[in-house]
Amino acid sequence: MNAKRFMAILVGAALVSCNSEKQLDIAYVFDQNPQHGFISDKPASKWEESAISGNGTLGILIPGNPHKDRMVISHEKLFMPEYPPYDAPNLGSRLAEIRELVLEGREQEASMIAVEEGVKIGIEDEFIWTNPHIPACQLELENLNPIKDDLYSRKVNYETGEITVNYGTKNEVISRRAFVSRTDSVAVLHIQSLTAGKLNYKFNLNQLPLPEAEEEEDAFDPTEFVSKLDIKAQSDCLSYETTFEREWEGSLKSYTVVSKIMPRNGSLKVDGNSIQVKNADEILVLSTVKLNYKKEEGSQSIKLKKKLDALGSSYDTLLEPHAQIHGELFNRFSFQLGETDRRNITSEALLSSSTFQATNSELVVQTVEASRYNVICSTGETPPALQGIWGGTWRPAWSGDFTLNGNVPSVIASGLNTNLRELTDSYLQMMDDMLADFEKNAKGLYGLDGIYVPSRASEFGSVYHYSEYFPHIYWYAGTAWAAHFHYDKWLYTMDEDYLKEQALPFMLKAYEFLSQILYRSADGQYMFVPSYSPEVGPLDKHPVAINATMDVASMKQLLRNLITLANQGYISIQKIAEYQGILDNLPDYAVDDKGELKEWIWASYDNNNEHRHASHLYPLYDGVDEDFKNNPELVDAAKNAIEARMEYRRGREGGEMAFGLVQLGMAASHLKDAELAYECIRWLVNSYWTPSFVSYHDPQEIFNLDISGGMPAVVSYMLLQSTTEEIVLLPALPKEWPNGKVKGLPARGGFIVDMEWQNGKPTHLNISSKTEHTTKIRFGDQVWDVQIKKGESRALSLN
CATH class of the missing domain: 2.60.40 (Immunoglobulin-like)
Structure with a gap:
C-alpha cells in the first residue's frame, strides 16, 4: 500500500475518533463500507461467521457481540499432540501378492493386506486421524457499563487487515478495532468511545467452550490431552499456559499466551484471573503466542510480557508498518467487472442480491477480494490448512489438517497466477521441510529410495492415514503433484537458482520413487497397480483399483517436465531415453461408452459421477496435457466428464466439498469452455460464503478455506492462460462479463x-x-x- 493510500485510511479513521468539538459522523461509522472489505449489520450467529484477521502465523476470530465478546487466538502450527507418527506399514514385502489380487479383481482382499500390515506396527483401529489443529484460547471482554446498541456494524478492511465493531446510539458510540501485526507478531485490540465516554471493561483468557456431543460417549474431554492448564492475572497481564499430556520426540510440549492490558487514564486492577479497567479513555490489548517444543523450567509468560512491554501503547503506531506490508500484498492483484460500487451495501444484502440464476457481478468481485484477503491472512511458514489458521472448536472437521489430495492444492492454486507467490512458497517450503518424512515413507512402505507424499499431514508428513475403504496409501499422484508445483514456480519466475537448488532435486526424488513403483505388464506397458483415485472407487467396485487417471496423468506430466529440463541442459541428456521409454509405455487416456473421460484406465471400471472429487481431470488443472492438444475426442470426453459431475451437483446448490467445483472450473477454463467455467463460478459465488465472507466447505456448512484460494485461480484462468511460449487473453470469458x-x-x-x-x-x-x-x-x-x-x-x- 502506498503512503498516500495509507494516510487516506488514517484520515478516515480520524473522522470518527473522539473529539468533543466535532459532531460524530454517524453515517460513516455505521453505514460506510471500506473501499475493499465488507460491512455487516449483525454480529456472528455462530463462530463460523466471525470476522477474521491474521499475519499468517497468528490469527484472531471475532464474533462481534456488542457487550460480551471474545477474540479467539490461534497459531498456524498449533496441532494438538494426539497421535504420534507411526512407521509406514511394510507393503513392499507383499506387493506382488497385492498386485495379483487386484489384477484378479479381488480388490477388497488386496485392501485388507494394508490393514493387516498396519496392525503389525500398532495401528489397531485401522484408521488414525491426523493431529487436530486447535485454537490457543480466547480473550473474553465484557463491558461492565453496557450502553444501548440501537446502531451496530462490524467491518473488515482488506487493505489493512483490521476488524472493526461499532455499536451504540447517535449520542454514545463504542468502537473496537483489531488486527494481527506482521511486523511485531502480536494481535492488537483497541477500544475507545467515539463520543468521549469512559470505558469500564473486564478481560480474561479462557479455554474454548467444549463442543456439544451428540452422544455421551462422543463427549470430548480436554483433560485427556491437557495435563496442566495455568490461567493467571498479574499486574497488567493475563497469561494462559497449557502443557500437553501426550508427547514424543519433537512433539509440541506446551504453549503460552499472554495478553497485556493498557488503559489510557482510568484505573486497572486484578480480580482473580481477570483484569478490570475502570473509567479509561481508551484501552489497548496486545496478545501473543509462543509454542514450546522443549520442557522449559519456569514460566514462559515472563519472556512474552517483556516482548509486549517493548511495543509501546499506540494503536496507530503499531498499525502503520503492518498495514504497509499487508496492503502491498492485497493490492498486488485486482479484479473488476464493469463499474461496481459495494461501499454502501451490507454483506448480508449483497449475498441476498445474488442467485445462481442471476449472479450479481459485484458479488463475484467481492468474493474474489475476500478470497485473497483470507489466504493472505493465513499464509505463513505453512500454507493455509483446511480452516486456514483459525478455528472455534477442539474438534475441527477432518482435524483441520493439510489434506493434500485436493484441498491444499486448491487453496494454493491462486498463488502463482494471481501474484501471491508467498502462498505457493509456503506450500513448497512445507514440502521441503517434510522431505525426511517423505523419504521414510518411501523406504518404509516399499523399501524404495525417493519420496512418497501422503494424502494428509499435520505437523509431520508420515503416511498412516488410510483404511480399507479410503486406501490413500495407494495414491501416488500426490508425489508428482508436489513436484509439479515446484516446476510451475520455475516457469512463472524463470529463477534458475531456484530450479537448480529446490525444484529439480525434489522432482528427481519424486521420479526416483514413482519410476520404481510402476508395474510393468507382460506386454511391456507401465501400470499403477494398485492405484487409488481420491476419494472414490469405480462404480459398484472397491476403491483399490488399477491405473487411476490422476496417477497416470501426473506421472506423464513429471516425465515431460524432466525431458524438457534435460533438453535445456539441466539434466543429463542421456536420461531422456529413460524418461521417454516410460512415457511411451504409459497407458493412453480412456473414454467410456458415454463419451466421458474415464477416471480409471481399465476396461472393467466405470465412472461414479455422484462424487465430490474430479481427480480424472488432473490433466487440465493448470494447463492442457499434451495428449489433449489436437485431439478432439479427448477434449469432448473431458467436457462430457465435467458435465456429468456438474449434473450431480446442480440439484445440491453446488454440492458438498466446494473445491471439487474448483477442479471442474479449472479444467473447463483450460478447455476454453466459458459456459461451464462460469457455471462453476456461479455455484462457488452463491453457495459457500458466510456474512463475513469466509468460505465454507459445503453449502452454508463447515468453515473452510479451500475455495478462498481455488476460486480466484478459476477466474484467473478464465482471463489469461500461459505457457513459456505464449499468453492467451480472455480464453474463457463468459458473456456475463463483457467489460x-x-x-x-x-x-x-x-x-x-x-x-x-x-x-x-x-x-x-x-x-x-x-x-x-x-x-x-x-x-x-x-x-x-x-x-x-x-x-x-x-x-x-x-x-
Missing part, C-alpha cells in the same frame, strides 16, 4: 499483465517482465510478438 479490468496477473515466462476489456475484447494491455524472455500475445486469431527487457514494461493498445 472489466485486471491488474497484476502473472504469466509463465516471468511476465505480469494488466488488462482492460470491453464488449468481450481486450482493449488495453500493459505487460512487464522480470526476465529477458520473449513471448507471443494471442487473442482469438490475433497474435502479437513481444520482447521486453528485464524490468521494463510496455503498453499495448489492442483496439
